[in-house]
């Protein structure tokens with residue numbers, strides 16, 4: 001019997017989690033809080049969160065060795081500084097272009113829909129929802145997110161301090177510090193190409209070996225993805241109340257519309273006209289990574305799967321993808337940049353602040369810069385939003401961000417999928433420009449067959 005492909009398994013798990021989450025939630029609401037059903041439901045949610053956390057940790061576990069080994073091995077394959085420089089320039093150019101276009105889409109949509117206004121006046125209902133969330137949740141919640149991302153929302157430059165970590169071991173042990181790890185790995189890789197090969201060939205072989213091992217472990221973790229996705233989604237659906245979603249419906253609609261325009265119109269156009277590639281094939285190749293990004297709301301945790309999809313399904317060489325993707329997961333966040341811009345302007349509308357062209361321009365630049373420094377972990381962009389709000393002198397920044405945080409999950413999942421898709425587009429376009437056979441012929445769809453993967457690693461030269 002043919003096995004169900006991994007992306008279908010994940011999709012089924014997602015659907016089941018939403019279905020059961022809604023059923024459990026509705027039943028719990030109709031029973032008294034001390035009934036045995038409510039006790040059972042909260043136990044089930046607890047167990048599910050536990051399994052979800054295990055899955056996230058398993059993904060995060062391989063990030064550091066995977067990033068370090070793939071960047072160093074990749075630079076070796078690029079044949080030194082010259083090849084690396086060309087690839088670096090193309091990649092960074094692509095990232096700047098797509099992030100900026102994402103922000104401009106966000107800017108246009110938020111100015112058109114004006115989700116924070118009703119008949120040109122600040123929306124009082126949303127303002128009340130802001131105040132209510134502040135009472136319940138308190139500003140400390142935002143501090144907690146800021147802390148988790150190792151960013152103090154005080155200064156734009158804080159984001160760039162992470163470029164050179166003073167302690168590389170500490171940076172490696174800290175999820176928010178990937179940028180420093182990437183810079184270190186690039187330096188290491190370039191330095192290695194400068195030394196005589198007889199001195200470093202053993203080291204090179206060892207690093208390539210670590211990379212192969214990480215690829216295989218990723219494949220194993222992949223098999224657990226449907227369970228992990230279910231376990232992550234079920235508690236989210238169970239715990240989400242609808243009221244705030246309805247009150248903030250215009251805001252949700254605006255963000256989701258803008259994200260959809262970027263993901264389904266702008267990026268496909270770029271794929272087609274800049275890369276000469278078929279966008280549909282690319283969506284197909286990336287299904288598993290996109291669903292995982294959506295479920296985990298973390299582009300860093302998704303990185304191992306993004307790399308596998310781009311290499312195995314889209315056919316990009318590891319030489320190209322091992323540089324573009326780790327860098328992209330950290331510095332290129334189209335969905336996040338777009339979201340920051342929409343969120344800041346939305347809060348300004350609710351607070352009755354009229355932003356002139358100049359102020360909106362500053363927000364665009366700030367969204368572009370901060371999206372580079374935002375970590376690829378859940379709700380990370382809220383800190384950047386707080387920073388931009390404060391620097392734009394918009395009152396009630398903390399209160400607003402607490403309210404946004406309380407409804408963040410669905411939007412976070414969506415923008416993370418866009419972030420991951422943006423990175424993968426860079427990898428295929430840059431790969432194609434390097435003369436690689438990208439998105440051609442039958443897709444391998446690696447997840448169907450783990451043995452093929454093991455064979456592949458065994459027999460590669």
Ligand code: ASP
Pocket residue numbers: 297298299300333335336374375376377378379380381382412415416419
């Ligand atoms: N969760 C997003 C990511 O991991 C970051 C954010 O926008 O909060 O890509």
